[in-house]
Amino acid sequence: METSMSEVQESGERRENKRKAESDGERAGDENMSGSPCESVPPTNETPRKKTQLEDDFLRVTKKAVVVLTRLPEYTIDALRPPTPQQFYSEDESPSNSDSDMQWEPEADSSDSDFSVSKKKTVKPANTDPTRRPSPQTSQNNNNEPAPVIISSAFACCSDETTKIRPNLPEEEVNVDMMVLARKRAMRWQRGKIVEIVTREDGRLKYKVSFEEKGKSLVSGHHIAFDTIPKLNQLYVGARVVVGCQEDKLRFQPGILAELPTRKNRLRFLVFLDDHMPVYVGLPLLHLVCRPLEDAVDDIPDGRHKSFMSRYLKDWPYPHLTQYKAGQSLTVELNGVQQRCEVQVVDSSLIHVVFQENQHMEWIHRGSIRLKHMARFLELRRLEEHKNG
Structure with missing residues (x-):
């Protein structure tokens, strides 16, 4: 009987211990699952209290972070500045040189002083004073066409690129049965x-x-040309040449060489044809006249183009060029009438324009007398020279 009571007591004690163990396990489980049920908790050997203490310390450190600014000396600031255009470019490669085609100034079309001419191109500073009223010389004309800057800067830096003196070379023979x-x-x-x-x-x-x-x-002899390609040392600005037509291999047109290959014209020859049309060509399309006149301009029919070429060669290597940019409107003579057109492309000394009235497109020299402002500038210059005697 005593044995049975002892077993009963032991069995009761075991059940009580088991219930306490299960209760302790549930409380431990509740503490471990106190976070969000959607988050995975990384394993750690630290107690929850110790982990919380580390987080609190980290937050306190972050809140106390500060940024300290130190003023650098002037010589250090100057050393960190990027180079200016004058430092970065040489004089011949500067953006302000004559092959930069993005600069123009609006000036009055009704004033005799609406042209800016200099040996080197300059850009006027913008009017930053809001109280200052624009002068008549800087206003635009009625058709909203700004007068462009007209520059007169050296076209090339090498004498071989600017020479207009006929080389002292022996004349090539011209014989019977020779193709010309x-x-x-x-x-x-x-x-x-x-x-x-x-x-x-x-x-x-x-x-x-x-x-x-x-x-x-x-x-x-000045109306025949060699059928062969000339040598570079035979060519010079002002040479009388004949140019092959790219569209028609059997057609050739006379003209005067106006530019030798340079970096500014992407190593091409510029020729003014006798009808005033400018063309950039490569060496294979050029042909030298066999027996040119002493002054090649004398071979051009009398007219405006002949006067233009005389002036152009006199001014070389400082030809007068207007500055235009793509999208700019201007007035150009077409079939004897001044018409409105828009610049499509600027290519070295040429601009490609499209006329608004009939969508006619062509290349025009930036110093052409067909340009309204250039024609007026040249006329004013001629009158001034005549006045000064």
Whole structure:
């Protein structure tokens, strides 16, 4: 009987201990799951209280962080500044040189002083004073067309790029049966063969040319050109040349060489054709006239273009150029009438424009007399020179 009571007591004690252990386990589980049920808790060997203490210490450190500013000396600040344009560019590669096409100034179209001309291009500072009223010289005209800056800066820095003196080289021979380019009409030269050389009573030579297409002509030495590609040392600004037409291999047009290859024109030759049209060409399209006149301009028909070329060669290597940028409106002569157009592209000394009335497009030299402002500038300059005697 005593044994049975003892077993009962032991069994009761075991049940009581088991219940306490389960109760302690539930409380421990509740403490471990006190966080959000959606977050995974990383394993740690520290007690929850110790972890909370570390977080509190970290927050206290963060709250106490400060930023200390130290003023640098002036010489240190100057050393950290980026280079200015004068430091970064040489004089010939400066953005303010003549191949920079993005600078222009609005000036009055009704004033005689609406042109800015200098040996080196300058940019006027903007009017930053709100109380200062613009002067008439800086206002725009009625058709909202600003007058461009007209510059006169050296086109190239190397004498080989600016020379306008004919080189002292021996003349190449011109013989019978030689293939040449000969003048058939004023603006049309064609390939042909010299079939006879005629000596006139006054000693002048004439060349009878039989054209490849058809027909014959008796022409002077300044109306025939070599069919071969010239050498670079034979070329100079002012040389009388004939240019091959890219669209028509059988057509050639006469002109005067106006620019030699430079970095500014991307190593191309600029030629003014006798009809005032400017073209950039490569060496293979150039042909030298065999026996040019002493002054090549004398071979151009009388007119405005002849006067323009005389002035251009006189001013070289400081040709007058207007400064335009893409999207700018201007007035240009077309078929004898001043018409409105817009600049599409600026390519070295040329601009590509489209006329508003008929959408006609063409390339125009930035110093062309067809430009309204340039024509007026050249006329004012001519009158001033005539006045000064």
